[in-house]
Amino acid sequence: MEIILKQDIKSLGEKDDIVNVKPGYGRNYLIPQGFGALATPSAKKVLAENLKQAAFKQDKIKKDAEGIATRLADVKLSIGAKAGETGKIFGAVNTIMIADALKQQGFDVDRRRITFETEPKFVGEYIANLNLHKEVKVKVPFAVVAE
Known part of the structure; x- marks a missing residue:
C-alpha cells in the first residue's frame, strides 16, 4: 500500500515521501492519525505540482538572500x-x-x-x-x- 507522508516519521520517511507500508499500518494508524494519505494517481499529481511550486519559491528566496x-x-x-x-x-x-x-x-x-x-x-x-x-x-x- 502506497502512502504519501504528511509529516516526518522517524523510522519511515520524511514529509512528502511516498512509502510502501503494510495495509493494516496504513489504514489503522497512518491515515487516521493524519500522518499520511493514500497515494492515488491524482494525489501523486497534486504532490508533484506542490513540490514544483515549493522548489520555485525556495529558489526565489535563495536568490533574494544572495542579493542581500x-x-x-x-x-x-x-x-x-x-x-x-x-x-x-x-x-x-x-x-x-x-x-x-x-x-x-x-x-x-x-x-x-x-x-x-x-x-x-x-x-x-x-x-x-x-x-x-x-x-x-x-x-x-x-x-x-x-x-
Whole structure:
C-alpha cells in the first residue's frame, strides 16, 4: 500500500515521501492519525505540482538572500555601548542591536538569524554571522565603541 507522508516519521520517511507500508499500518494508524494519505494517481499529481511550486519559491528566496549577501559584503557596523576604563562593556551587545544597526543601513534581517563568533565583552572588533538562507551565510564585521 502506497502512502504519501504528511509529516516526518522517524523510522519511515520524511514529509512528502511516498512509502510502501503494510495495509493494516496504513489504514489503522497512518491515515487516521493524519500522518499520511493514500497515494492515488491524482494525489501523486497534486504532490508533484506542490513540490514544483515549493522548489520555485525556495529558489526565489535563495536568490533574494544572495542579493542581500552581495550588498552586505562591504558593510561595516559600529555599535555604541557603555564601557569602563578597561574597555569592558557594561551590559551586553546583542543580536537586537546588530539587527537595528543593519535596519538603519537599509537591510531588514531577522535578529534570530544573527549569531556571534565570539561574544562581545570588550570594546573592539567582532564578527556577526548572518544566516540569510540555509545555503547563504554572510560574515559582517562590526566595531563596539565606547559611548
